[in-house]
Amino acid sequence: MALPAKMPICGWLLALSLAALTGNIVAANERTERNCSLTPPYIPSTAVNTTLRLQELREKMLPLNISAYIIPGTDAHLSEYIAPRDNRLAFMTGFTGSAGTAVVTQTKAAMWTDSRYWVQAERQMDCNWALEKDVSVASVVDWLLAEVPHGGQIGFDPFLFAIRKHTEYEVNLESSNRTLKSIPNNLVDEVWKDRPPIQPYSLTRLPDRVIQRSWQMKVEHIRNQMADNPYDSTALLLSALDESAWLFNMRGNDIPYNPFFYSYTLLTMDEIWLFLHTERVTDELKVYLNASCNGPLCVQLKSYDTILGELKKFVAKPGCKVWIGTEYTNYAVVEVITQEKLFTSSYSPVLLTKAVKDETEQRVLRDAHVRDAVAVVQLLMWLENAVPKGTETELTAAHYVDKCRSKQMDNSGPSFETISASGPNAALAHYSPTNETCRRLTVDEMYLVDSGGQYLDGTTDITRTVHWGIPTAMQKEAFTRVLMGNIEISRTIFPSDTRGINIEMLGRRALWEVGLNYGHGTGHGVGNYFGVHEWPVGFQSNNIPFRAGMFTSIEPGYYKEDDFGIRIEDVAVTVPAQTKYGNNYLTFDTVSLVPYDKKLIDTSLLSSEQLQWLNTYYETIRRVLGPELDKQGLREEKEWMLRNTEPFSRSDSGSTRLFSSSLTLITVAVALLQNTV
């Protein structure tokens, strides 16, 4: 049980082993979650005591005359992943999951999060908090209607509400006689004494080798779109962090795993205002940005905190009209723009332009996936040897793959916290191991690893599920059907401008056939050194239609509670498809290059088309990954890759049944011949 030095000890694993010795496993499991129905309630050590901070927040609420205060789990840029200093939800509730909303009244407190996080919430929250499981705005509003008296006001921080979210609340509260009250000074910040400061970090510009379009070219391109827009917008306000990062080809590291810097951009036809923490802009970057002039291609640097004041002054001028995207702009900046000076679309022209990668972006993003595949192959090969020895855990595996990635060129860390999950832990779709929960890896459990890297040239995200022992028939069937889902999406041909939501059922269909399904989405956009979930591309209902040159993950799965979890995730790019009769059709080209666990594939379930796709994919892995492994001098890894990409033979496939009837025919033919002879 000796773990290598520098590897964190898997605390819960040790506790479990101890419990097993005393025959008390169930009790050990129970103790990880709170039990508020006991007197006194049972609170696990992983929970945070929120009594005092709740009391302080309630005191701040009183003079404002609000009956409830909403605490969303986001930042002023509606980022999906946020910096610790923006994690007001975690501070108030103890819950650290990446999605949630809290509401506090003078007597109650409730937190809404989705099924991925229910167990985690029960482990991290004390009994001040109720856990609510329906995360729709309607559900939050139902709760508010029960708790807020008629005529009551509900406070919220307008910086933390997307415009669309604000509208959704307003629509749901309509004619309920309760109103929203915008409070720009965040009340949680007022009681959060040791809130982390802004990081003193220098921003960087991307190297030229990963860029096709300079920031000046991008600015011109966006201005052309503004000029073409019939609504006569005179300015574009960019609020999402990846918008400014993309426009200026710059990156930062304000948010873990996400190379962003806090910023807004106001772009007009003859000026560019970049709001950011100006003290972090080096002299070199000032030159890069033409920061010392005021012309159309000069970037005027403004202090981040002046956004509302500057915007107010700007919109006071006659004839101006500001274009904003409603999905990623906060309500605070919209509050200061009068209705007739506002033009909205779901996504800004920057997000729509960024969604289609240019030739260079496509090339370097593919390159990043080749190097990334090396790291994942190294992990899988290492585990195959190490796991049977009984020394590895979910955490050691996660650290191993992170280390492998860090050795690859242009890597700047993982793109999210590695999900390394064995057996029942993998049934929690977004589980990441901690000392308290981590399991030892064994030949008796399926293992799921979902990980990705940030590289200067691209962001990666890949999931493989493996078994080092003998999988059950059900595990093999479920894995094969998840794989069939992945293949069916990957190989499908569809007209350009088809929405992901209209084809994502192909990822589920083979599972549905036997009454299985999964509870998460089927894929999200991925790009060139941005957040790992890059909107607005993917298979969700609010994603934009596919055009050639978009990168998305494809990740069907299946999760059997308390037993195992399967997910097979690849990144693919939409490419033109040649068809017999039509033009303007697309298909996917998979850019992740790691073989699937052969042991888990029941080829008799695959159609001949699926089998053919699989063999073609494996040929691609050999052709593209092989030379990279050679280049890096990884002989053993190359052999492992070749062993695991051997083509499946026809006789393994679903056509077996047909072939067996062919064999009967042969037998008959032979028998006939023999009679003749």
Next chain:
Amino acid sequence: MALPAKMPICGWLLALSLAALTGNIVAANERTERNCSLTPPYIPSTAVNTTLRLQELREKMLPLNISAYIIPGTDAHLSEYIAPRDNRLAFMTGFTGSAGTAVVTQTKAAMWTDSRYWVQAERQMDCNWALEKDVSVASVVDWLLAEVPHGGQIGFDPFLFAIRKHTEYEVNLESSNRTLKSIPNNLVDEVWKDRPPIQPYSLTRLPDRVIQRSWQMKVEHIRNQMADNPYDSTALLLSALDESAWLFNMRGNDIPYNPFFYSYTLLTMDEIWLFLHTERVTDELKVYLNASCNGPLCVQLKSYDTILGELKKFVAKPGCKVWIGTEYTNYAVVEVITQEKLFTSSYSPVLLTKAVKDETEQRVLRDAHVRDAVAVVQLLMWLENAVPKGTETELTAAHYVDKCRSKQMDNSGPSFETISASGPNAALAHYSPTNETCRRLTVDEMYLVDSGGQYLDGTTDITRTVHWGIPTAMQKEAFTRVLMGNIEISRTIFPSDTRGINIEMLGRRALWEVGLNYGHGTGHGVGNYFGVHEWPVGFQSNNIPFRAGMFTSIEPGYYKEDDFGIRIEDVAVTVPAQTKYGNNYLTFDTVSLVPYDKKLIDTSLLSSEQLQWLNTYYETIRRVLGPELDKQGLREEKEWMLRNTEPFSRSDSGSTRLFSSSLTLITVAVALLQNTV
């Protein structure tokens, strides 16, 4: 060329024959559409001269101070099919298609309709009208922004705008400095001198044998849903015509092909107000409706025209809150309800309840489809004999199937104007033959017939495409791929509560594979003696999720312009599917019972699953339709049906390719044996 008496003469066919004699076919074709770029413009005889009526309308617009007037193609109940007296769009423009919107300014006039109707519009409109092809509200608004000056008003009839449509216009006009002006007195009616009157028709109640729930039971059921609603609605306003028809188990015939009567219902917990043309209510119906009392199960009859006045009085009472469905309620009734007295959902609880058919409804709707199949089999068999003789046309075929249906029990006419289309006419997806356009049926062209019946127990809708000669390889491939689409949807297994829009791509996928597609939806709800397109069930994005007991059409197609059209349409009901692991899964059970044209099926393209589905379907036709044909003494039809439902053998199927390799194997085996011997 002698057509049977009573059959209308196919005028255009004769013209075409004459043209052919003089070698002038192309010119004959050209002459059917207007040409506004000529001087003077060429206007075909099928077009309507709208100069005078436009002038009169523009005079009515002047005193109202509106720069534009919108004329939607619907009625006050947002009906899809409308009575001639409501066809203001047709009166103003000449265009008689079932979907369109017109806008008139003092100098311009434009009409928006979708691709199904572009050719028809060019034939029916004079050069006062521009044809606009993007039917989105955004496109209409773009046009309005170009034509209406800043500060200008745009007039509309609030009775002809669904609430949702009104919101859509408002959102699109937002911050454009143009406003909508509600004008409850319709301006077209003011210039339409010979507008048809209301029909003097007696309403009827449905016979008990087709009903499980009396109107009293339905009222109680809906009241329970009102009581359960957390928004405390005290009244439900029903505005769509099928809502009142369903609730009271009553029908009328105000709209051709649609058994509806003009009506609104206001339902509270202790009163029922039915607004209709009271002079049409017979004494027997008054008894049926308990019309002489005021209790909770008494129907108080109110005059149709008093709806706004009565509603105003009703909402003036304190504490009332009116529930309406935004998809099928006009803006006029909402205008009189203040915001805080309104509760909205997309569809009323009546439309949602009606969407799931009860046991009796399911049984009798299946029965109607059995009798309906007899009529379609009679048509197909008759055409097979008659067409080679050269005497039949699109119109004679349409009349034949209408006549066959009329002989079936409980038939009350077709459910829409029969689409009977040969060769290039079938490429117009919703073409119906007229004297001017109808073609002779020949063995050289594909033929498409889309028809349906209204029966007291159900509404039917079925499309078959056939060829009496030798189809081209492309026709056969396209037909087979359309059929594959129909089969793939029909046989798919999916979780209850899946939306149609998420699975409808299965109807397109086999076409997409070779770069083909179709430009219309994939299916719509069908029900028990209502309109043939019964909302909100189907495969459109605003349809509700599927639950067991919903009936929908499944109708993929393919249309090759100026050449041929294919559509294969069946009605199917969602039924529970048994799966290996899961519960609450559904699949479709096809209730239309007419075989497909064997000659057009390339079985080598079908998967073994598709082939198996097809053979099982044919067994069902034999099992269910066979006894009905026997009962009706239709021996010849029975033989035709049996001939056309012979099972496809395995050797016809997609496994051919595998079998041919098996044959190679056999050859090899035999060769080896011979060598041995």
